[in-house]
Amino acid sequence: MTPVGYKVTPAGHQAQLGNLPLNAVLSPDKSMLLVSNAGQGTQSLQVVDPTDSEVVQTISYPSPQAVFTGLAFSPDGKRAFASGGGREIIHTYDVSGGRLTESTPVKLPTKNPEGQAVNMYPAGLAVTPDGKRLVVADRLADAATVVDLADGSMKTVAVGHAPYAVALAEDGKTAFVTDQGGDTVSVLDISGSAPVVETAVKVGTHPNAVVADEGQDTLYVADGDSDEVSVVDVATRKVTRTIPLAPYRHAPVGSSPDALALSEDGQRLYVANAGNNDIAVIDLKRGRAAGLIPTAWYPTAVVPLEGKLYVTNAKGLGAGPNNGPGYPNPTSTAPTSPDQYSGSMMKGTLSTIALDGGDRQLRRWTRTVVANNGFEEGSGPRAVGAVVPRRVGEKTPIKHVIYVVKENRTYDQELGSLEKGNGDPSLNLFGDDSAPNARALQQQFVALDNFYADAEVSAQGWNWTVAANSNPYSEEGWPANYSGRNHTYPSENGDPAIAPNKDPEHAYIWQRLNDRGVSFRNYGFYASADASGKAVVEDPVLNAGTDHDYGPYNLSCPDSAGTFTARVKTCGSPRIEEWKREFAQYEKDGNLPAFEMVRLPNDHTSGTKAGLPTPQAYVADNDWALGQLVDTVSHSPYWKSTAIFVTEDDAQNGPDHVDAHRTVSQVISPYTQTGRVDSTFYSTASMVRTIELLLGLRPMTQFDAYATPMVNSFTARPDGTPYTAVKPTADLTAVNTVNSPMAGVSAKQNLTKEDQIDERTFNEAIWKSVRGGRSVMPEPRHDLYGAVPDDQAKDLDDDD
CATH class of the missing domain: 2.130.10.10 (YVTN repeat-like/Quinoprotein amine dehydrogenase)
Structure with a gap:
C-alpha cells in the first residue's frame, strides 16, 4: 500500500x-x-x-x-x-x-x-x-x-x-x-x-x-x-x-x-x-x-x-x-x-x-x-457528515480554515507516550515539557494516530501539501539535489516545470482559491527573504496574498516570543507575533480571510550544533507558537466557524514504530473537541481534500479525489470551550554547547534549507540531546502494512 x-x-x-x-x-x-x-x-x-x-x-x-x-x-x-x-x-x-x-x-x-x-x-x-x-x-x-x-x-x-x-x-x-x-x-x-x-x-x-x-x-x-x-x-x-x-x-x-x-x-x-x-x-x-x-x-x-x-x-x-x-x-x-x-x-x-x-x-x-x-x-471515498460537505458547494458551518505546516516529525516522536492512540512510549522524544500543546490538543480535540505524509522528503512534501501531487520532474530531480549531484531544488519556487497539473498557473491551492474569488492569506509558504529580510514569493498570486513581514524558513528566527534570541538582524518579529498582529486587525475589521496558510518550521531543529538552540528548545519554541495560535483563534468570535489543520511536510526526521511516513496531524475546531481517537487511514491528500470541501474547491488531482476526507474527526455537536495555551516548561532559551552530544558532527550540517543534512547523524544528535549521550535510538520503520487491519494486510500479501 x-x-x-x-x-x-x-x-x-x-x-x-x-x-x-x-x-x-x-x-x-x-x-x-x-x-x-x-x-x-x-x-x-x-x-x-x-x-x-x-x-x-x-x-x-x-x-x-x-x-x-x-x-x-x-x-x-x-x-x-x-x-x-x-x-x-x-x-x-x-x-x-x-x-x-x-x-x-x-x-x-x-x-x-x-x-x-x-x-x-x-x-x-x-x-x-x-x-x-x-x-x-x-x-x-x-x-x-x-x-x-x-x-x-x-x-x-x-x-x-x-x-x-x-x-x-x-x-x-x-x-x-x-x-x-x-x-x-x-x-x-x-x-x-x-x-x-x-x-x-x-x-x-x-x-x-x-x-x-x-x-x-x-x-x-x-x-x-x-x-x-x-x-x-x-x-x-x-x-x-x-x-x-x-x-x-x-x-x-x-x-x-x-x-x-x-x-x-x-x-x-x-x-x-x-x-x-x-x-x-x-x-x-x-x-x-x-x-x-x-x-x-x-x-x-x-x-x-x-x-x-x-x-x-x-x-x-x-x-x-x-x-x-x-x-x-x-x-x-x-x-x-x-x-x-x-x-x-x-x-x-x-x-x-x-x-x-x-x-x-x-x-x-x-x-x-x-x-x-x-x-x-470515480472520485474515491466520499465525505459523510454534518460539518464536512459531501460534495463541493454544500453548506458547512466552517467558514474559515487555517492550515499550519511544520517540519519533519514522526507521530511517535511527539505523541508516542500519549496513553491514547497507537503510540510507542520508548520513541517519544518530546513530551509534556517541550511539546505540551501538541499533546494537549490531541487529548482535548481529536487524536489522529493513522495519518501519513505522502512524501519521503520536503521537496516532494511541499508539492503534496499544496498541490496534492509530485510530478515526474520533481520525482526525477530531488534525489540528485539531496545527494550533492548538482540538480536544482524541485519545489517551493515558481519554476513551471514543478507545478504538478495541466495548467501550471492553476496547479496550487491558492491559485484555485484565487480563481473562485475565495480570500486567503499566506504566512511563510513558498517564501524566501529578500535583502532586507522581507518575505517574497515568486508566484505573483501567492505573493499578493503574502504577509511580507512574516519570517520565511530560517532556523535563526524564532517561531514564538520569549524563546531564543534571533540570530540575524532581519528576523523581525517572532513568527507567531506577526501572525497575531494581523489576526487582531482582521478581528477588529471583521474580515478574516477564508483560508490562511501558516508555516511554523522550527520543530525541524538544528540538531546539537553549538551556539544554536537545543532540540528541546526548538520544539518548545514551535509548540508554544502553535498553542498561541489556537488560543488566539479560540478566544475570538471566529472560533465557532473555524477549523485549524496542522501537519508536517514529511516525517523523515526520526523513528516511528508503525512507519516512518506516519506523522503528527491535528484537526482543531469546536466540531472536533471530542477527545476521541480517529484511527481512519488518512494522508496529506486527505487533509487537502477536507480543506477543499470546506472551501468549495474541486479536487486538484486524482489523489485528493481518491483520499478519504477527514469526516470521522468531526461531530455535529460543537463544543465552543476555548483552548488555553500551555507554555512549555523546557528551557526555551537553552543552546547547545561544544560539549553537547555530537556537536562537532552537527556543526557540519547544512541548515540553510530543508533536507540538506545527513539525516542519520542529525536524528542521532537529537536523540542523544534528549535521552543522554550514551543512549541508543530505536530503529525507525517503513511498513505501511502495519497501518491497515491484519485481514487487509493478508489480502495485500496474497494478491497475485
Whole structure:
C-alpha cells in the first residue's frame, strides 16, 4: 500500500534493481537490457539479461558521481552511452560479451560563449543512424547539444524549458527534443555544422518521453501533467490527435505518463502511468486504451520483447522496515546507510510480464488496476457528515480554515507516550515539557494516530501539501539535489516545470482559491527573504496574498516570543507575533480571510550544533507558537466557524514504530473537541481534500479525489470551550554547547534549507540531546502494512 492508499499488486515476475530506476533500453541485438538507477543513494548502471531478467553487471556511481535518465546504444551495438547528470558528462562504454567497459567520457561545456558558468545536466540521449553523432538534451541549460563522436567536438543550441528526451528522424537529419518544463517539442535541424531550431510543436503539459514509429512518420509524446499522449505528424510538424489517459470520466490529473514503447508489430502503444502504477495498452487503430496492466510502484520505463514487457518501477514494492544496520539515528556519528534512509531505501524493481493471456488476461489486469486505485468509484471515498460537505458547494458551518505546516516529525516522536492512540512510549522524544500543546490538543480535540505524509522528503512534501501531487520532474530531480549531484531544488519556487497539473498557473491551492474569488492569506509558504529580510514569493498570486513581514524558513528566527534570541538582524518579529498582529486587525475589521496558510518550521531543529538552540528548545519554541495560535483563534468570535489543520511536510526526521511516513496531524475546531481517537487511514491528500470541501474547491488531482476526507474527526455537536495555551516548561532559551552530544558532527550540517543534512547523524544528535549521550535510538520503520487491519494486510500479501 502506498502512502496515498493505493494498493500495489504487480503483474509478472519481479526482480530487484538499484535505487530509483528511471530508464531502460534494449541493445540492437536484443541481448542486453540497460537500466539507469538515479536515486538519492548510490546510483548505478545495470545490465540485465532479458532471457531470465537477471542483473549480470552493475557499475556503481556513489555521489558526487552520477547517472541520469539518458541511455543509448550505437547502431552497431558496440558502444553504449549514459547521461551523467550533474557531472556534466556523457559516460561512454565499450560493449563486448554482454558486458560494459567504461571508456573516456564526453565532457560537456561548463561555460557558455560569454564565459558564464552553466549547468548542462544531460538527460535524454540519441545516436544518429550512422553512428557518428550523439544528440543530448541539456535539462538545466534549456539547450540541446550535438556531439561529433569521432573528434569530440560539439555544438549547442537553445531549446524549450527543461528538455528531457530525444528522438531522431530516420535519415538522422532531424531531432525532436521534448521540453519537459513547458508544453512543446523542439524540432532541430542537425544536418549542418551546428543544430538549428526549426520550430516548436505545441503538445500537452510537461512532455517527457517520445517514441517514433518504425518509419519515423509519427511521433508519440507522453504529456506528463496532461495525462495524454500527443500524436505528431513528422512531415507537417503538427499534432494530429491526442490519446487520453484519464482512468475515468472527468478524472483530474495524476496518471503521470512518463514512458512509452511501441509493440513489436506497431499496433499497440504501451504507456507507463507512474501515478497510477500501471501500463496503459493503447490500441492505435482505435486511438484509446484497450486495457491496463498493474505494475509495482511508480513505473518509469517499458520495453516490449518477444511477447513480454519489461517494466522498471522506481519505487518497487515500497520500503518495509528500516531497522537494519545504519538506520537513521541522530545519536550516531556514522552516516545513514542508503538502505535505511527514507529517501533512498526503496529498491527499484523490474517486472517481466508475459503477454500470452490475450484480451481475457488484459481485462482481468484492468479490473485489478481499477480495484487497486479505487477507480470504480470515480472520485474515491466520499465525505459523510454534518460539518464536512459531501460534495463541493454544500453548506458547512466552517467558514474559515487555517492550515499550519511544520517540519519533519514522526507521530511517535511527539505523541508516542500519549496513553491514547497507537503510540510507542520508548520513541517519544518530546513530551509534556517541550511539546505540551501538541499533546494537549490531541487529548482535548481529536487524536489522529493513522495519518501519513505522502512524501519521503520536503521537496516532494511541499508539492503534496499544496498541490496534492509530485510530478515526474520533481520525482526525477530531488534525489540528485539531496545527494550533492548538482540538480536544482524541485519545489517551493515558481519554476513551471514543478507545478504538478495541466495548467501550471492553476496547479496550487491558492491559485484555485484565487480563481473562485475565495480570500486567503499566506504566512511563510513558498517564501524566501529578500535583502532586507522581507518575505517574497515568486508566484505573483501567492505573493499578493503574502504577509511580507512574516519570517520565511530560517532556523535563526524564532517561531514564538520569549524563546531564543534571533540570530540575524532581519528576523523581525517572532513568527507567531506577526501572525497575531494581523489576526487582531482582521478581528477588529471583521474580515478574516477564508483560508490562511501558516508555516511554523522550527520543530525541524538544528540538531546539537553549538551556539544554536537545543532540540528541546526548538520544539518548545514551535509548540508554544502553535498553542498561541489556537488560543488566539479560540478566544475570538471566529472560533465557532473555524477549523485549524496542522501537519508536517514529511516525517523523515526520526523513528516511528508503525512507519516512518506516519506523522503528527491535528484537526482543531469546536466540531472536533471530542477527545476521541480517529484511527481512519488518512494522508496529506486527505487533509487537502477536507480543506477543499470546506472551501468549495474541486479536487486538484486524482489523489485528493481518491483520499478519504477527514469526516470521522468531526461531530455535529460543537463544543465552543476555548483552548488555553500551555507554555512549555523546557528551557526555551537553552543552546547547545561544544560539549553537547555530537556537536562537532552537527556543526557540519547544512541548515540553510530543508533536507540538506545527513539525516542519520542529525536524528542521532537529537536523540542523544534528549535521552543522554550514551543512549541508543530505536530503529525507525517503513511498513505501511502495519497501518491497515491484519485481514487487509493478508489480502495485500496474497494478491497475485
